[in-house]
Amino acid sequence: MSLQLETVGLSKTFAHCTALDRVSFRFAPGRIHAVLGENGAGKSTLMKVLFGLYPPTSGEIRVGGEKFEWRSAREAISRGLGMVQQHFTLLENSTVIDNILVGAEVCSALGVLRRSEAIAQLEELLPMRHLSVPWDALVRDLSIGQKQRVEILKLLFRQAQVLFLDEPTAVLTPIEIEEFFVLLRKLRDSGRTIILITHKIGEVLAVCDTYSVLRQGRSIVQGEVKGAVAAEIVEAMIGRTMPDFAVARPAVHGQAALVTRELRVGDAHAEPGLSLHVQRGEIVGIAGVEGSGQSELVDALMGLREFHGSARLFDEELQNTSQVRGLGVALVPEDRLAQALWLEESCYTNMIIGLESAFLKHNIFKRAAIEGTTAAWAKEFDVRAGDLLAPVASLSGGNQQKLVFAREVGGRAPRFVICHQPTRGVDLGAIDLLHRKLVELRNQGLGVLLLSSELDELLKLCDRIYVFYDGQVSGEFTRAQFNRAQIGAAMTGVAHA
Secondary structure (H helix, E strand, O other): OOOOEEEEEEEEEOOOOEEEEEEEEEEOOOEEEEEEOOOOOOHHHHHHHHOOOOOOOEEEEEEOOEEEOOOOHHHHHHOOEEEEOOOOOOOOOOEHHHHHHOOOOOEOOOOOEOHHHHHHHHHHHOOHHHHOOOOOOEHHHOOHHHHHHHHHHHHHHOOOOEEEEEOOOOOOOHHHHHHHHHHHHHHHHOOOEEEEEOOOHHHHHHHOOEEEEEEOOEEEEEEEOOOOOHHHHHHHHHOOOOOOOOOOOOOOOOOEEEEEEEEEEOOOOOOOOEEEEEEOOEEEEEEOOOOOOHHHHHHHHOOOOOEEEEEEEOOEEOOOHHHHHHOOEEEEOOOHHHHOOOOOOEHHHHHOOOOHHHHEEOOEEOHHHHHHHHHHHHHHOOOOOOOOOOEHHHOOHHHHHHHHHHHHHHHOOOOEEEEEOOOOOOOHHHHHHHHHHHHHHHHOOOEEEEEOOOHHHHHHHOOEEEEEEOOEEEEEEEHHHOOHHHHHHHHOOOOOO
16 A cells, blocks of 8 residues: 655644645655755654654645544554654663564463564565564664664554654764665655655765655745756755865874873773874864764863873873863863753853853953853844743744854863864755864864764865774775775774774
C-alpha cells in the first residue's frame, strides 16, 4: 500500500506568532522529498502538525486523498505515518528487538513476548542487507548509524508507509551517509513516501527526487530536484543570493597556541593519549563520530575534568576554568541550550554571562552600558531579536548560536577559540556568517580549534585536521593531504593515517 500525503492551506498559529501560513505541499509515494528552510521557517512545526503532535489552526491534511484530523500521534501512526527524530528515542539498556517491539508487542495468549516470531516477520519483510542489526545486541553498544537503523526498523515493523526523517545525517560518518542513502533508495523503491528535513543542499541533490521550500512559515516553491540549481534553491530558502567566499590563507604565524601531549581523561593508563597542537593563525579541525573523545578533550582544556598528561596554552600549563578564561579562551560549546544559555533570561543577560564585572559600578549593573554594548555585538553577528529584553528561548536556534558567538568572540576579544559543533542546527545564512567570522579570527592570528561532525565544514575551513577514533588520534591530515575517503576511513577506525 502506497500513500500520498498532502497539505492544503495548512496554518498553525501560536500565541506569539504564525508558524505556518496556508502551506500547500504534495508528497507523492515512491519518491524522496526534501523539506528545506532556514531556522524558524516552520519545518519542525509542519512535521509535528503532519504527525499529530500539534493540531492545525486551519487547513487540511490528506492521506491517500482522504482528509484526516489527527487527535494524537497514535492516530497518525495507525494511518501509516512514522517519524525518526534528530535525537533518537531508544532504550539504551534494552536489546534491539525489544526496542523495536515497544508499543507493538507480539505476545502469546498468556502475554509472553514472542521475540522469535517478531524477528521472523522482520526478516521476511525487510531489505535486510541494508538494515542489518544484531537483534540481541544492547542499543548502548551500537554505532550511531546502527541506532538510526533501529529507529527506522521500528517504523517499518509498524508498517509505516510515510516516513519523516529529521536531519538524519547530522551524526553520521561519510561512509554511514552513503549506506544511509542506499537504504533510502531501497525504501523509496518499495513504494514508500520519504520526507527528509535537511539543510544540506548537497544531500538533496544527491538523493532526493523533489524539494519543498518553506520561508517564514509559507510554502515558497516545490519542484523536481533533477535539473535544479543549488543557488536557486538557496535563494528560495533565504530570499537572497548567498555568494560563496574563498578562504584566504595568510601564512601561519608559527607560534604555538595550544599543545597537548598524551592527554588522557579518565583512565590514567590509557595509551597513547591525545597529542596535538594548534598554532596561531591556524584553524585545526577535529573529525570523528560522536563519542570519540571530542567532548572529553574540550572539558579537559576548559578545566572541567581532571586529566593526565600535559596541556599548554601560550606556554601556560592548564589546570582550571578560571585560569583558561584568564588566558583569553573563548568557547562555543557543543550544546548551546545546556552549556551556553540561560533560556528564561533576556538576551541582554545572556550576552554578558562571564563578563559581568565589566558592567558593574559599585556592585550595581550599568544598564545603559550593557544595552549599548550588547546591541553592538548583536548587530555585528546579525542576532535577529525583536527585543533584546525578550528571553533568549524566544530566538530561533540560529540566532541563539549567533548570540553565543557574539558574547564569546565579540565580548571576550579572545586569543584562542574553541568551537564545538558551531553550526549544528543552524541555517545557511547563519552558517555563512559564522564561517566568515572564524576565517577572520584565523587571519587575525588567533588559533582556532574546530570540532565538527560536518566533514564539509572541516574541509572548507581547516588548515589541518586530526581524526579521533575511540579516544585516540587515528589520523592527521594537512590541507594538501585532505581526502574525504581517507578521513572517513580514519573516522571509522578502518585505517590509521
